[in-house]
Amino acid sequence: MAYKSTTKDAGKVPEKILQTAINVFAAKGFGGARVDEIAKDAGVNKASIYYHIGDKEALYKEVLNRVFAGAAQAADDNISSGKPVEEKLKGHIRSVIKNAVSIENFAPLLMREVASGGENMPREALAQMGRVIQALKEIVDEGVKKGEFREVNLFALHIMVIGGLNFYIAGKNIRKQVAGKMDGKTASMALLPVEEMTEEVAKIALSALKKPDTTPRHITQKNSNIDMEID
Amino acid sequence: MAYKSTTKDAGKVPEKILQTAINVFAAKGFGGARVDEIAKDAGVNKASIYYHIGDKEALYKEVLNRVFAGAAQAADDNISSGKPVEEKLKGHIRSVIKNAVSIENFAPLLMREVASGGENMPREALAQMGRVIQALKEIVDEGVKKGEFREVNLFALHIMVIGGLNFYIAGKNIRKQVAGKMDGKTASMALLPVEEMTEEVAKIALSALKKPDTTPRHITQKNSNIDMEID
Amino acid sequence: MAYKSTTKDAGKVPEKILQTAINVFAAKGFGGARVDEIAKDAGVNKASIYYHIGDKEALYKEVLNRVFAGAAQAADDNISSGKPVEEKLKGHIRSVIKNAVSIENFAPLLMREVASGGENMPREALAQMGRVIQALKEIVDEGVKKGEFREVNLFALHIMVIGGLNFYIAGKNIRKQVAGKMDGKTASMALLPVEEMTEEVAKIALSALKKPDTTPRHITQKNSNIDMEID
Amino acid sequence: MAYKSTTKDAGKVPEKILQTAINVFAAKGFGGARVDEIAKDAGVNKASIYYHIGDKEALYKEVLNRVFAGAAQAADDNISSGKPVEEKLKGHIRSVIKNAVSIENFAPLLMREVASGGENMPREALAQMGRVIQALKEIVDEGVKKGEFREVNLFALHIMVIGGLNFYIAGKNIRKQVAGKMDGKTASMALLPVEEMTEEVAKIALSALKKPDTTPRHITQKNSNIDMEID
DNA sequence: AATGAATGAGGTTTCATTCAT
DNA sequence: AATGAATGAAACCTCATTCAT
Structure with a gap:
């Protein structure tokens, strides 16, 4: 489930999540990365990640696409x-x-x-x-x-x-x-x-x-x- | 089914574990690798790995040295x-x-x-x-x-x-x-x-x-x- | 996409919710039913259920009474x-x-x-x-x-x-x-x-x-x- | 993954788990039952259920068969x-x-x-x-x-x-x-x-x-x- | 009245590690 | 040496509920 960026707020929260996810996945790899850590570093509730983007795998794919x-x-x-x-x-x-x-x-x-x-x-x-x-x-x-x-x-x-x-x-x-x-x-x-x-x-x-x-x-x-x- | 040491490969258990570990760590990374999988693929009991080599990190270092x-x-x-x-x-x-x-x-x-x-x-x-x-x-x-x-x-x-x-x-x-x-x-x-x-x-x-x-x-x-x- | 009340079915939202809830509760049981699913199937926003009827238990009781x-x-x-x-x-x-x-x-x-x-x-x-x-x-x-x-x-x-x-x-x-x-x-x-x-x-x-x-x-x-x- | 009952101990732990699971599933239904509760009531570690029997669904099927x-x-x-x-x-x-x-x-x-x-x-x-x-x-x-x-x-x-x-x-x-x-x-x-x-x-x-x-x-x-x- | 978003609590499952034999 | 079993900790994910607009 890809997030929807709106022109208005440029997808503030999803953007934050993605940026953080890039760093965490890069540093730890998919298996080593922790959704908890991404949420904490991004300053959002863990459930927000699932709400906006999807599960860990979806998040990773989004990261790869972005990158x-x-x-x-x-x-x-x-x-x-x-x-x-x-x-x-x-x-x-x-x-x-x-x-x-x-x-x-x-x-x-x-x-x-x-x-x-x-x-x-x-x-x-x-x-x-x-x-x-x-x-x-x-x-x-x-x-x-x-x-x-x-x-x-x-x-x-x-x-x-x-x-x-x-x-x-x-x-x-x-x-x-x-x-x-x-x-x-x-x-x-x-x-x-x-x-x-x-x-x-x-x-x-x-x-x-x-x-x-x-x-x-x-x-x-x-x-x-x-x-x-x-x- | 379980790995049985014969006179032939007696003392070879660490070798088998190491070889398997190389493949699993390479395929999944440290974070993604599972001790369970290494044990199963190597045909040994999981506790054997701890007995012969040590914890996951020790095993990984052993692998890097070898490689x-x-x-x-x-x-x-x-x-x-x-x-x-x-x-x-x-x-x-x-x-x-x-x-x-x-x-x-x-x-x-x-x-x-x-x-x-x-x-x-x-x-x-x-x-x-x-x-x-x-x-x-x-x-x-x-x-x-x-x-x-x-x-x-x-x-x-x-x-x-x-x-x-x-x-x-x-x-x-x-x-x-x-x-x-x-x-x-x-x-x-x-x-x-x-x-x-x-x-x-x-x-x-x-x-x-x-x-x-x-x-x-x-x-x-x-x-x-x-x-x-x-x- | 979302359920929009028209003049025609004004006040019909609770009705829609109830009808949907009957089916979902029947199919999944109270424990297995998901408020999310009821909302989606009924074509209303989840918060609407809380606004119109109350929490999950209240909705269930309403369903039993109706039925x-x-x-x-x-x-x-x-x-x-x-x-x-x-x-x-x-x-x-x-x-x-x-x-x-x-x-x-x-x-x-x-x-x-x-x-x-x-x-x-x-x-x-x-x-x-x-x-x-x-x-x-x-x-x-x-x-x-x-x-x-x-x-x-x-x-x-x-x-x-x-x-x-x-x-x-x-x-x-x-x-x-x-x-x-x-x-x-x-x-x-x-x-x-x-x-x-x-x-x-x-x-x-x-x-x-x-x-x-x-x-x-x-x-x-x-x-x-x-x-x-x-x- | 069905558990293996041995003639020796008659599958003590799995048996306990199953008996408890029958009661909990019957009382709460599949959706309402909690693996935590089954483990606690059976007096075993939660992970033991997964080790001996499998996931919640496997446990439920085992229960139905038994019953x-x-x-x-x-x-x-x-x-x-x-x-x-x-x-x-x-x-x-x-x-x-x-x-x-x-x-x-x-x-x-x-x-x-x-x-x-x-x-x-x-x-x-x-x-x-x-x-x-x-x-x-x-x-x-x-x-x-x-x-x-x-x-x-x-x-x-x-x-x-x-x-x-x-x-x-x-x-x-x-x-x-x-x-x-x-x-x-x-x-x-x-x-x-x-x-x-x-x-x-x-x-x-x-x-x-x-x-x-x-x-x-x-x-x-x-x-x-x-x-x-x-x- | 309606809705997108947020979230704490808790659910299922996994895993590295240890224990008892 | 070897292994089946046990387990605490934590990982991923879900869900009922609430909030702000």
Whole structure:
């Protein structure tokens, strides 16, 4: 039973419940989350949750829908920008991650869902995941057609970017602990703010995608064809 | 019906419990796992778990230790091989993932732990994570020193590889569902066996790392063919 | 969607509530009935029930009063008819059952009340029950005085008729299931319409009451034919 | 999940739970009964009920099975006695009611089940109900064949006896209240012990069944045939 | 008169853990 | 070592009732 948000009060109580539920589910997982805790944290009576939204499972699905809603939109918006491909690729990564970060605890939620085999993923949320991949595909295709990108396994690139960065975001605590045992320089690479790490990841992705600069080095030009065959 | 210890598997009860616990914790998470289920699946009496191992939390920690034990060893073994850097890099990725795959449900366990902020990670397991990163660092450093690799953010590379591939492994179910809505060619990229996807990821990692070939091309040309065969 | 009182059925809301409550209480019992369900089925807001009638118990008492109100009246009406005793006896049974049937779900309500020891029976409803027995007593007394009936335990007759027929009516579902396992002829006796079963019961009651014919047989022979026409 | 009674301790705890559950369900109905109350009255931990028997519904079904188990057996035993039909008929009624009375609260349980449409009746219990009717049929058939009984609607007779007497038993409280308002003689008929009322009912049933004495009145012999047709 | 929302109390069920054997 | 049984605590959910509008 989905809650009805009215234009008037923007669904004050359901909104509060949902926001709280996102955090609790992300922190504890579905099995570990307690409806009691969500109610208490949201400052509403437990029965209100059932009145407005439904049972624990319905609440969780609502949370997932809410949480994945922005990602696809962000990816779509980026595509329709008229930027050059290389910028589009960076923009894709930035916008998807920006969305993820903007929703507190998006990353752990995603990871738990993936870990559980997507048992609770509403079909809507799955479709949105697909749209993000589709957006990446369009960018890479465009780059390849323009001769700027080489062909790569799209999905490999996708999981490295999305999986990697969400790992990074969700794993903040673990990173800190692991970094504590590494030398300063290495540790500093593990403790970058998300925005900077996003740029690092984007850089690596681009390095992998871009054809070795063809224009200036007329000597290596022929060799680049060999590279293509190798990859 | 009930688990009976024979002379053959005498003393193996903890082993059976542990193996079962790995699967149940991976599938349901700590909060969602049921001691009852673990006991039933393991074919032992519930009280046996408490007798042999301890409470639910102790069991979980035992599971994490067990599961992370192999990863560091695999990474270390790879480093001490005398192979060329490029091969070492590939070997690193392959061996770490091979270990992950060899333990059924390693991936979801790791992802849940990361998602929960490593609340239950024993210090030992954290140290092993650090060793894996250290191993990657040694490889990259070697490559940079030899002029074959450019400098990249080590940790970015690490999470892209580890995060990405564990995402891929754990997300099998979700992938299938998402792939079902994509065009055939794109879908096929999302449905590769883990081993092949590992190679794709390794390839992308290498593309990002390798300096655009500076040495005379005609010499390395033959070697590149060897690479192709290997992949 | 919600129940809206129009000028036409103004003041009809309590009526709607009561009618619905009869059905729900009959189907589920007091403990099993839900105020929510009554409100929904009646098409009114739950708070309306409290506004118009009162709490659940008050509603239930109202239902009992309503439901038993007609029975006594029907029995009284039958007595003051000038018919011969034998006809009066049949008329008694017919009218009481006719009333029971006319109120959907009268039978299960009565049975649940009896089963619960009449915990909720309002004193008024109890008085009405008494009047039905009193009516039967007057008929039997008249028959005995006229030498047509033998003396029987009045109350035994009463419960056999009322208990039996309400059992029959309320037990429709069970009868169907039990009859499914009996031979065709026996089953058909268990599946008569209530009106026909009422006649069967009346016939048995009369057989038990009527004195074995003492008057010269050849005189009454014709009357027996009249009976046939009546039945 | 049915409990397993062992020969050793005769299922001490489950037995206690069941006996208590019979009383509570009979007194309050399924919806009104509280698992808490059953546990408390039985002197066991609430969770024990779930461990030994299952959830509330399973417990209720177990209760119904238990409660209906004896009735069919009693009816069957009576049939195989070599007594004359008239005695058999009385014996049938006596034995079935004796069983009903021997299980405290059988009557209200039966009535509630009938009232609810037999929603929870296990198929086994339904079969036992059928056997009771079958037993009655055999008695009546024997009487008819021997020329001692007239043909009547078997099912009508059955419900009058079973419905009536269970009404009587379950309605003890209500009877007292109603009788309080009746004249002494009538009231006394409503307050007989069950055994005596059983005899009254048996008497009425026999009056209805028995052919008007055929032997002495050789004149009416032909007319009796007419009676048969009429009834 | 009507209604959406709120809520305390209590209902059923589950679960990790312990006990007795 | 092993196990059936027991159990307190708490989890999820429901419901009759009331409140504010």
